[in-house]
Every structure is written in structure tokens, then in C-alpha cells.
Amino acid sequence: MKTPKSIKSKTQRHELGTLLKDLLSPVNIQVEIEAKVMKELPRIDILLLRRTEPEWTDEQLALLPDGIRNTKATDLLLEFKYTESFNDDVLQQALAYDFFYKQFQKLNSDQLQSFLLLAKKPQNSMLKDIGYKNTEYPGVYRSSFRLFKKIILLSLNELSDEPHNAFVKCFASYQQEKEKAFQVLEKYAYDSLTTDLKNYINGLKGLWFTLPKGEDMNLDLTPELITAWGEKWGKSYLAHLKPEERLAGLKPEERLAGLNPEELNRLEIYLKQRKQKQK
Numbered sequence: 001m002k003t004p005k006s007i008k009s010k011t012q013r014h015e016l017g018t019l020l021k022d023l024l025s026p027v028n029i030q031v032e033i034e035a036k037v038m039k040e041l042p043r044i045d046i047l048l049l050r051r052t053e054p055e056w057t058d059e060q061l062a063l064l065p066d067g068i069r070n071t072k073a074t075d076l077l078l079e080f081k082y083t084e085s086f087n088d089d090v091l092q093q094a095l096a097y098d099f100f101y102k103q104f105q106k107l108n109s110d111q112l113q114s115f116l117l118l119a120k121k122p123q124n125s126m127l128k129d130i131g132y133k134n135t136e137y138p139g140v141y142r143s144s145f146r147l148f149k150k151i152i153l154l155s156l157n158e159l160s161d162e163p164h165n166a167f168v169k170c171f172a173s174y175q176q177e178k179e180k181a182f183q184v185l186e187k188y189a190y191d192s193l194t195t196d197l198k199n200y201i202n203g204l205k206g207l208w209f210t211l212p213k214g215e216d217m218n219l220d221l222t223p224e225l226i227t228a229w230g231e232k233w234g235k236s237y238l239a240h241l242k243p244e245e246r247l248a249g250l251k252p253e254e255r256l257a258g259l260n261p262e263e264l265n266r267l268e269i270y271l272k273q274r275k276q277k278q279k
Contacts, residue, residue: 015204016080016117016171017047022197023167027059028052035077035101046097047078065165066137067154073113077101082171086122086153091130094151114151119173121157134158139165163188170204178208 017033024031035048051060051074061069068076079094098114101107122141127133131145132153139158143149156172159165161180166189169181182205190198 016168019167019170019197019200019204020047020049022194022200023063024049024060026194027057027063029060047080049076049078050074051076062164063167065154065168066159066162067135067140067152068115069164070137070140071113071152073111075101075105075107075112077112077114078117079115080117080119080171082119082173085120086116086118086126090116091148091151095147098150109150115154116151117154117156117168117171119156119171121155121173122153127153170201170208175208 017031021031021033030048030050030052032048032050035046049068056064056069068078077094077097079090079097081090084090094114094116098112102109102112105112122132127141130148131143132141132148133144134140135142138160139155141153141155143151154168156169157174157177159169159172161169161184163184166181166184169177170185172178172181182201185201190201193201
């Protein structure tokens with residue numbers, strides 16, 4: 001398939017931000033994209049999650065990945081690296097964001113936790129050099145070094161296949177991990193999503209798995225493009241389903257919603273014919 005001309009090289013941190021905002025806002029988790037960490041600096045490419053309740057609710061825990069769901073902090077900074085490998089510069093940048101945001105918001109260390117979400121798996125030699133070791137949760141790394149304890153690493157390719165990890169694993173670099181993430185979402189979470197989120201996830205899936213190998217790491221995808229692709233993908237999928245497959249699992253009123261009189265008549269005739277064949 002030919003890649004659209006409008007797709008250019010850029011990381012996907014804003015697209016992950018859009019997904020998290022649509023996903024978490026309904027369960028009362030505030031999500032800010034390009035959160036401002038200092039008055040003197042422009043908005044930078046980080047995501048901010050802010051918990052308003054003393055503890056995560058069950059609804060929230062069902063949507064948050066390992067590491068994030070285990071923190072007690074109220075403010076969480078998420079720096080997402082899609083095409084960049086984990087290195088000294090990436091870590092120093094995350095430490096700077098952590099420090100300046102904490103100063104700007106007048107927070108203590110217990111109130112703020114910063115995370116680096118890494119689409120690419122970090123090199124073992126780099127992790128060892130700065131004291132990072134895997135925790136009890138696969139893909140969640142903490143450092144034994146005092147300074148680096150402020151930054152928790154989430155290696156998206158290594159997170160477990162639990163449903164609460166699937167949303168962020170859609171942005172993992174390994175194709176097989178993306179595939180597993182979408183399979184988990186379709187099995188455990190898809191029916192509970194809003195139409196917009198379904199279209200967005202369908203769009204991601206369609207783009208990830210129709211582009212040439214490796215090209216998904218160099219895309220400039222706007223939320224509008226992804227959602228539009230998802231709507232097209234969904235309609236194309238539905239067009240190839242049999243009527244009984246399209247109606248499966250729907251309530252009677254949902255089956256009839258949006259049908260004009262001619263469509264209602266055709267549906268009624270079809271259902272009568274099917275009922276007669278089953279006798």
C-alpha cells in the first residue's frame with residue numbers, strides 16, 4: 001500500500017497523549033499534552049497525568065499500565081520516546097523535567113513521579129551502567145542509584161500482556177507486541193470503548209499493519225488522520241460481514257438504530273427468511 005504523502009517523520013508522543021486523554025478523562029484522570037513545566041519555558045513534549053482521588057479507582061486501574069498504576073504520587077510526568085533509544089541525553093532530559101516541574105508546582109518528592117516510556121527496548125549495558133534493574137513487573141525498571149530513582153522506565157515491548165498494559169503497548173516498536181496488544185484490546189476492552197476510541201484504535205491498527213516494515217516508526221500522524229482511517233477501516237470490515245455477524249451481540253433497539261424505512265423492510269424480510277430456513 002502506498003504511504004499517504006502527508007505522513008512525514010515524527011515521533012508519536014502526541015498520538016499517545018490523545019489516546020490517553022480520551023481513555024482516562026472519563027474516569028476522572030486529568031491528561032495534559034505538552035504540559036508546561038516552567039513559566040519561562042515553552043510547552044515541552046511530555047504528558048501529565050494528575051490523580052484527583054486519594055487512591056486509584058478500579059476503573060482507573062483497568063486502564064493504567066504497570067508501574068504507573070503502582071505509584072502513590074498525585075502528579076505523574078510521562079516522557080514518551082518512540083524513535084529515540086534510551087541514552088544519557090534522554091535520561092538527563094527526564095531528570096530536568098522532573099526537577100523544574102516539581103519546583104514550578106511546589107511539590108515534594110512524594111507528590112511527583114516521572115516515567116520514561118520507551119517504545120524501543122533499552123540496551124542491557126546502558127541499564128547496568130546506571131543501576132536500572134527490572135522490578136517484579138516485566139518491563140518496569142527502577143534504578144538503585146539515588147539520582148536516577150526519580151525516573152521509572154517502562155519498556156513497552158517488555159510489559160506483560162495484561163489488558164491494562166495493552167493501550168500503551170499499541171505503541172511498542174516490536175510488531176508482534178503491537179499485534180498482541182490489539183488482540184488483547186479486542187478480547188477484553190473493545191466493547192467498553194467509545195466510538196471515537198474504537199475508531200482511533202482501529203486507525204492505529206490499520207496504519208501499523210498496512211505500512212511497509214519499519215515505516216511506522218517514521219510517521220507524522222495527526223489524531224484526525226488516525227480516526228478517519230479507523231472509520232474507513234471499520235466500514236470496510238463491516239462491509240464484508242454477513243448480516244447475522246453485523247447484528248451479533250446487539251440489542252434489538254441497537255440493531256434498528258439509524259435504519260431508514262427501506263432498510264428496516266429489508267432487514268425484516270431477511271430475518272423472516274432466516275427464521276423459515278431454521279425450521
